[in-house]
Amino acid sequence: MYIRKQRLLTPGPTPLYPPALHAMMASDIHHRTEDFRKAYRSCLADLKEVLATANDVLLFASSGTGAMDATVSNLFSKGDKVIVCSAGKFGERWAEIAQAYGLDATVLSAPYGKVVAPAEVERALAKEPAIKGVFVQASETSTGAAHDVRAMGRAVAATDAIFVVDAITGLGTMPLDIDGWGLDVLIGGSQKAFMVPPGLAFLSISPKAWKFAGTATLPHYYFNLKKEKKSGDGGESSWTPATSLVLALAESLRYIKQLGMPKLIENAQILAQATRAAAVRLGLELFAPDAPAASATAVKAPEGMDSGVIVKEFRNRFGAIIANGQGSMKGQIFRIAHLGYFDFADLFAVIAGLEIILNANGFPVNYGAGVAAVEEVYESVAIRQPVAV
Amino acid sequence: MYIRKQRLLTPGPTPLYPPALHAMMASDIHHRTEDFRKAYRSCLADLKEVLATANDVLLFASSGTGAMDATVSNLFSKGDKVIVCSAGKFGERWAEIAQAYGLDATVLSAPYGKVVAPAEVERALAKEPAIKGVFVQASETSTGAAHDVRAMGRAVAATDAIFVVDAITGLGTMPLDIDGWGLDVLIGGSQKAFMVPPGLAFLSISPKAWKFAGTATLPHYYFNLKKEKKSGDGGESSWTPATSLVLALAESLRYIKQLGMPKLIENAQILAQATRAAAVRLGLELFAPDAPAASATAVKAPEGMDSGVIVKEFRNRFGAIIANGQGSMKGQIFRIAHLGYFDFADLFAVIAGLEIILNANGFPVNYGAGVAAVEEVYESVAIRQPVAV
Helix, strand or coil: CCCCCCEECCCCCCCCCHHHHHHHHHCCCCCCCHHHHHHHHHHHHHHHHHHCCCCEEEEEECCHHHHHHHHHHHHCCCCCEEEEEECCHHHHHHHHHHHHCCCEEEEEECCCCCCCCHHHHHHHHHHCCCCCEEEEECEECCCCEECCHHHHHHHHHCCCCEEEEECCCCCCCCCCCCCCCCCCEEEEECCCCCCCCCCEEEEEECHHHHHHHHHCCCCCCCCCHHHHHHHHHCCCCCCCCCHHHHHHHHHHHHHHHHHCHHHHHHHHHHHHHHHHHHHHHCCCCECCCCCECCCEEEEECCCCCCHHHHHHHHHHHHCEECEECCHHHCCCEEEEECCCCCCHHHHHHHHHHHHHHHHHCCCCCCCCHHHHHHHHHHHHHHCCCCCCC | CCCCCCEECCCCCCCCCHHHHHHHHHCCCCCCCHHHHHHHHHHHHHHHHHHCCCCEEEEEECCHHHHHHHHHHHHCCCCCEEEEEECCHHHHHHHHHHHHCCCEEEEEECCCCCCCCHHHHHHHHHHCCCCCEEEEECEECCCCEECCHHHHHHHHHCCCCEEEEECCCCCCCCCCCCCCCCCCEEEEECCCCCCCCCCEEEEEECHHHHHHHHHCCCCCCCCCHHHHHHHHHCCCCCCCCCHHHHHHHHHHHHHHHHHCHHHHHHHHHHHHHHHHHHHHHCCCCECCCCCECCCEEEEECCCCCCHHHHHHHHHHHHCEECEECCHHHCCCEEEEECCCCCCHHHHHHHHHHHHHHHHHCCCCCCCCHHHHHHHHHHHHHHCCCCCCC
């Protein structure tokens, strides 16, 4: 009761992989040395490997939004016609960036909790052959919904436009065949399934997208894809890199390679499945039941209960930081994350805590009922895994 | 399923208090400087404060066994008659140390899971007036049983003998009124309720016990109580101190002072109560039901199941390290710890994991049943705690 360990269980920053954290202690290193170049090269090579792409991969000292900005400012020109798929707060961010740089954006909007259908993208592309880019979130973190980027990629590949995918919470939580599905630019961040603190963004860029860099005219300086590619080939970054984070990412990438990206994805998907089962068992309603993402599960607060109460009681009763809704969903939903360094023991504790919080706030549930649902999912998928005894 | 965070949940080493761990990073410090003396003095003063004693407190770079050895080698002479209360592996250690130094020990034994009654000590003292010392464990970690050191202290105080209490897992898990109960020497270790890694032991020593130091003739060198007292008064240790651990302990003592020792004890006691409730609800048998300690709860493995299977499956399925039985209890019992930096979220996860492991190994239990018992204990003691929302 009195001791409450701090547990960071949000969809970013996510729980840290301890050896990655320890690796940061070695950051009394200079970035223009062969020692650091080794770590930087290892990061770039391992990112390419876990992203399973032949495309170039570039790394930035920035948040994920920095890589989103870099894509627009490096690959487009003022007045370019683009399509923005918007199904939540991060879709709105694409629209804001497009507007900031003077692009001519057609926004295909889905209500929060829903997604934009690939057919809509196809129709919009057919209507306007001059479209130069399509922007989307693989996983819309604010609502816990996932887009069908495979089908969308097929539609975009048939045109001259490039497909730009914010996979910041999609990476490590859903299959993303960058080369096979035509995901021309794919963006990720360190503080998501990559298990390290915020401060690094990266993107992969296809040959089709590189051609855009040759003709684009928007101004940019810090984010310079061509310069960064050249620097990266030399094992360096264009500007001073976030050394401690690069050392951490190099370490967590070793773990992800060892685990295997498909297993990391499956881990998130099973925890998401178990969370949905528990929520339903407790009589709660899922916010995005049609296209649930495995990055985070958004659950509606019971009728008449502010989801902020649930979030605050998690922190005050159990020291656990879970996420409220964002934007207009604040107070309506709460989000339980699964991306990256999460395990079943985390989820057992979260669901038991949720049961107590619901009961304490006038929404009666049977103690243990939600946890039992999680245990049943564990049993269905994992009970027969070989256990070395 | 695939990600299993390592969770150290044994009765020592115990989970680490993160700020204490971070404090170790400052250990590029020399131990004969005013900077370090400040930390060392703070440790000694804060230990005295949380132990709530007027007795001297001494600190050693050693495991708890070192402080046990120090007590015997500094306060006794070859052939001294002593009483050893032995109710498990650590009681046996007192007997071994007494034997190693040639003391004439009467061993009062209780079977594993039981405790030595204070009346037995009283009888033994009455029978032999030449007894110079009585040795006991406040909490016998190997069986999860607690001795009534208050009643024993009363019996010893009426004689010329000194009362030597191994409170290595008793401290922070049960009330111990050192001065009021006549606990002449009381021994603790860093890696228990003090939430830092192993490597530091400490003891408090009463004026009555100090007199023994004046006449004792056993040889000793590294462990020298008088020398250590003099060093400590100068803010130093006699030999090179374990600097990183001292910095860590100084930090965790600040936390314990802020929390309050009574709250730390209550925390362990409530978690122990909830663990017992869960074990009974799942149809398991407690190993020390008569005098259960709050440091760790020992539970019998179901008939025909090796407790080692439970321990190993905890590690392999959930990344959690719990404790097997020790000595002759290995394979018979498993132990769930509560001492120090443990919270309800830890326990929810442990009990859910236990349910899965029992079911997977032919001992059917209802999923969620044990967790519900923990949640009910939480509700009974903590649901009304003010939660700032």
